[in-house]
Amino acid sequence: MKRRYMMKNNRKNTKKKYSTPPNKGGRSGARQKHPAANPTQQKPVSKPKKPKKQQSADTPHTQNIQWFPGHMTKTKRQIERDLRLVDAVAEILDARIPTSSRNPDIASLTAGKPRVILLNKCDMADKKATRDWVNALSSDTVRAIPVDCKSGKGVEQFVPALSELLADKIDAYHKKGMLNPTMRVMIVGIPNVGKSTFINRIAKKNKAQSADRPGVTRGNQWFTVAKGFEMLDTPGVLWPKFDDQTVGERLAFTGAIKDNIMDIELLAIRLLDLLKELKTPAFIERYSLTEDDLALPSYELLAVIAQHRGMLISGGEPDTERAAATVLDEFRAAKLGRITLEFP
Numbered sequence: 001m002k003r004r005y006m007m008k009n010n011r012k013n014t015k016k017k018y019s020t021p022p023n024k025g026g027r028s029g030a031r032q033k034h035p036a037a038n039p040t041q042q043k044p045v046s047k048p049k050k051p052k053k054q055q056s057a058d059t060p061h062t063q064n065i066q067w068f069p070g071h072m073t074k075t076k077r078q079i080e081r082d083l084r085l086v087d088a089v090a091e092i093l094d095a096r097i098p099t100s101s102r103n104p105d106i107a108s109l110t111a112g113k114p115r116v117i118l119l120n121k122c123d124m125a126d127k128k129a130t131r132d133w134v135n136a137l138s139s140d141t142v143r144a145i146p147v148d149c150k151s152g153k154g155v156e157q158f159v160p161a162l163s164e165l166l167a168d169k170i171d172a173y174h175k176k177g178m179l180n181p182t183m184r185v186m187i188v189g190i191p192n193v194g195k196s197t198f199i200n201r202i203a204k205k206n207k208a209q210s211a212d213r214p215g216v217t218r219g220n221q222w223f224t225v226a227k228g229f230e231m232l233d234t235p236g237v238l239w240p241k242f243d244d245q246t247v248g249e250r251l252a253f254t255g256a257i258k259d260n261i262m263d264i265e266l267l268a269i270r271l272l273d274l275l276k277e278l279k280t281p282a283f284i285e286r287y288s289l290t291e292d293d294l295a296l297p298s299y300e301l302l303a304v305i306a307q308h309r310g311m312l313i314s315g316g317e318p319d320t321e322r323a324a325a326t327v328l329d330e331f332r333a334a335k336l337g338r339i340t341l342e343f344p
């Protein structure tokens, strides 16, 4: 269902860009090579235009990815407003991309609060890289914990870490005669990183709505997760402009950006650029790739993957749109290996 939805939208996006091969028409004709295969075919000779940056020889497959809808501005304001109500902040990062998944706006907005950093989805990240990240992110005032909210692994470390961080505050309450003060924690992070799933894990109940797509939680919402312990779920927030296009791409690879605002084929080609270098056994075996396949330009490799998986359109041509959606889905589900894309 999800894939069909993505495909429908992707076809719309893709058509705009590649539907005018010079000698063949549409999906029933021989498949047009990716524009980067022959940049001279992209524009009619009679109308020379300055080539777009994304089509230059150095960065032939990039697209400008940006997703900052109005509700994110609203969420930022709500986070700012509710900060005074909380004792600590739990910042959830994606263990596969701890740098790109750190929202600089939210990090600075919440800077004054005691903080626990959760490296979530560590079941899909490289184990050693996650250990290195935990060391790099931990400090006197910050506790970094690797967690897998899907299975619940590591989640039990959260409450002790928080209690340690808030020890002075809890002590002060005790001295005032409040033996069971309520501690309030705000959960922040990019879309789809697992904020609501984490709350459900701590609560040991499915209280917060969660699903495998960005933009599920709308509006701040309080949950009592245990006696004397409340958590504020917040909608995922990105920031208005990524410093560098690789940030947008990595967020898109891992599922933090709505698929239907992007060209999925271009995105999969960029992901294949990385996977070709990493050569994880799971990637090679899953798509039955040879050394020769791995040496191909990524837009051709995508066609090979489509063929190997029997994804063909009428006329027997490889269905690269479907293959692109598959590669992204399978990367996001860690079927291509436990892959960390950023290191401390």
Ligand SMILES: Nc1nc2c(ncn2[C@@H]2O[C@H](COP(=O)(O)OP(=O)(O)OP(=O)(O)O)[C@@H](O)[C@H]2O)c(=O)[nH]1
Pocket (backbone or CB within 6 Å): 120, 121, 122, 123, 124, 147, 148, 149, 150, 151, 189, 190, 191, 192, 193, 194, 195, 196, 197, 198, 209, 210, 211, 212, 213, 214, 215, 216, 217, 218, 234, 235, 236, 237
């Ligand atoms: N493999 C794996 N999947 C996870 C983990 N944590 C969460 N997920 C999955 O990630 C998806 C998104 O989880 P949510 O909890 O809805 O994410 P969110 O951060 O609340 O998302 P928004 O509300 O859209 O900002 C769901 O399909 C979860 O099952 C994890 O540690 N490992």
Ligand SMILES: [Mg+2]
Pocket (backbone or CB within 6 Å): 195, 196, 197, 209, 210, 216, 217, 233, 234, 235, 236
């Ligand atoms: Mg949520």
